[in-house]
Amino acid sequence: MKLNEKQxxxxxxxxxxxxxxxxxxxxxxxxxxxxxVNVAMISYYFGSKEKLLETFLLYRIADFRNELLKVIxxxxxxxxxxxxxxKLIIHRTHDKRRMYKIIHFEFSNETRGFDFKAYTKEKLxxxxxxxxxxxxxxxxxxxxxxxxxxxxxxxxxxxxxxFYYNKRFYKTxxxxxxxxxxxxxxxxTLTKHIQQTIKSLxxxxx
Amino acid sequence: MKLNEKQxxxxxxxxxxxxxxxxxxxxxxxxxxxxxVNVAMISYYFGSKEKLLETFLLYRIADFRNELLKVIxxxxxxxxxxxxxxKLIIHRTHDKRRMYKIIHFEFSNETRGFDFKAYTKEKLxxxxxxxxxxxxxxxxxxxxxxxxxxxxxxxxxxxxxxFYYNKRFYKTxxxxxxxxxxxxxxxxTLTKHIQQTIKSLxxxxx
DNA sequence: AGCAAAATTAAACAAACGTTTGATTTAAAC
DNA sequence: GTTTAAATCAAACGTTTGTTTAATTTTGCT
Numbered sequence: 001m002k003l004n005e006k007q008x009x010x011x012x013x014x015x016x017x018x019x020x021x022x023x024x025x026x027x028x029x030x031x032x033x034x035x036x037v038n039v040a041m042i043s044y045y046f047g048s049k050e051k052l053l054e055t056f057l058l059y060r061i062a063d064f065r066n067e068l069l070k071v072i073x074x075x076x077x078x079x080x081x082x083x084x085x086x087k088l089i090i091h092r093t094h095d096k097r098r099m100y101k102i103i104h105f106e107f108s109n110e111t112r113g114f115d116f117k118a119y120t121k122e123k124l125x126x127x128x129x130x131x132x133x134x135x136x137x138x139x140x141x142x143x144x145x146x147x148x149x150x151x152x153x154x155x156x157x158x159x160x161x162x163f164y165y166n167k168r169f170y171k172t173x174x175x176x177x178x179x180x181x182x183x184x185x186x187x188x189t190l191t192k193h194i195q196q197t198i199k200s201l202x203x204x205x206x
Numbered sequence: 207m208k209l210n211e212k213q214x215x216x217x218x219x220x221x222x223x224x225x226x227x228x229x230x231x232x233x234x235x236x237x238x239x240x241x242x243v244n245v246a247m248i249s250y251y252f253g254s255k256e257k258l259l260e261t262f263l264l265y266r267i268a269d270f271r272n273e274l275l276k277v278i279x280x281x282x283x284x285x286x287x288x289x290x291x292x293k294l295i296i297h298r299t300h301d302k303r304r305m306y307k308i309i310h311f312e313f314s315n316e317t318r319g320f321d322f323k324a325y326t327k328e329k330l331x332x333x334x335x336x337x338x339x340x341x342x343x344x345x346x347x348x349x350x351x352x353x354x355x356x357x358x359x360x361x362x363x364x365x366x367x368x369f370y371y372n373k374r375f376y377k378t379x380x381x382x383x384x385x386x387x388x389x390x391x392x393x394x395t396l397t398k399h400i401q402q403t404i405k406s407l408x409x410x411x412x
Numbered sequence: 413a414g415c416a417a418a419a420t421t422a423a424a425c426a427a428a429c430g431t432t433t434g435a436t437t438t439a440a441a442c
Numbered sequence: 443g444t445t446t447a448a449a450t451c452a453a454a455c456g457t458t459t460g461t462t463t464a465a466t467t468t469t470g471c472t
Contacts (some may be wrong), residue, residue, distance in 0.1 A: 022228050
């Protein structure tokens with residue numbers, strides 16, 4: 001898949017608009033106008049609106065496993081690496097939140113015909129990597145064995161997204177004045193909360 | 207707000223279709239056909255498609271606080287009531303997952319003009335109720351004081367939704383053959399996982 | 413410079429969209 | 443039984459939708 005600058009520009013514009021207004025809520029004319037290209041260019045470059053989304057997913061889902069392995073293979077204690085792991089996941093999730101929003105919405109709909117293989121593959125790989133790390137920690141006697149490893153990621157990523165999807169509510173509750181304040185809150189308070197949560201779960205035997 | 211049987215029927219059909227295909231992905235003609243009414247009835251009863259959604263939200267957001275209080279005011283230990291609380295939240299969230307999916311998608315988009323006051327109000331009330339319970343537990347020396355109470359709900363509900371939004375992935379990972387198996391998994395394994403997570407966080411001082 | 417391929421454009425296409433209209437049927441009230 | 447309001451309907455409204463067409467411009471190569 002070779003993408004020229006103009007194509008990448010269209011994909012980035014589409015990401016923003018799809019996340020804001022959804023796939024069906026975004027017209028190719030809006031994309032074209034925002035990207036400052038002719039409407040016909042979208043069919044010309046991507047074939048169709050649907051294929052544009054599939055191209056975007058392939059383009060955007062970068063390899064997560066190497067980032068995870070880099071953190072896991074550090075010479076630190078299990079709990080320190082666990083903290084780093086969660087920090088990485090939250091940062092990455094926050095960075096790619098628009099892509100995830102599109103996927104969450106379209107992927108949970110089983111009647112949609114999109115191709116989500118790239119996403120599923122990446123998800124499976126990162127699960128295996130995390131599973132292997134936790135099991136080593138369990139064998140080393142650091143982590144509690146009585147835990148559902150397949151539900152760790154939902155708790156980590158889900159905590160982030162339930163905050164993000166209710167951002168307008170939490171902005172009044174906390175309060176967070178602007179998007180910069182939200183970023184800081186995510187990278188500090190929210191990250192710390194999830195680190196604390198997962199560490200408790202993995203190290204405290206009930 | 208008085209709704210007759212036909213109106214409620216249209217709202218229930220709309221809920222299913224909006225959750226499946228989104229607000230913009232669902233046409234009034236599809237709603238009308240699925241609900242077996244004439245297209246014009248939607249404008250006649252609700253005024254417009256947008257007002258139909260707002261009517262739906264008002265109709266669907268039932269009072270959550272009383273359910274919470276019933277659990278909290280039981281004569282049980284703090285940890286037992288915490289377990290019951292989480293069980294209630296997961297059951298209720300699972301029951302209303304379609305409504306939440308619509309809200310998550312539309313609410314996180316700040317440019318949408320929908321009226322979410324009813325949702326925000328309900329969310330604030332349940333937060334206050336949970337906060338009060340946790341603080342009493344802290345004063346009683348049962349719960350750890352070093353915890354972000356405003357992030358408990360994101361972790362509880364978020365764990366559920368990140369599982370739900372990636373259902374197609376987890377169906378192959380776990381594996382869950384059909385939707386009944388998913389229901390059982392949510393009510394048993396997932397609920398237990400979240401209970402365990404929150405109990406660790408609240409009772410284990412790191 | 414001259415040619416072929418690629419890129420870009422305005423215009424047109426049929427289909428689908430939310431909504432309104434005006435006529436007709438049903439239901440309720442007296 | 444007549445009257446009045448509510449409910450229901452098929453049809454039509456003007457827009458907007460994704461995509462295609464055919465003409466034109468730009469680019470890259472020899």
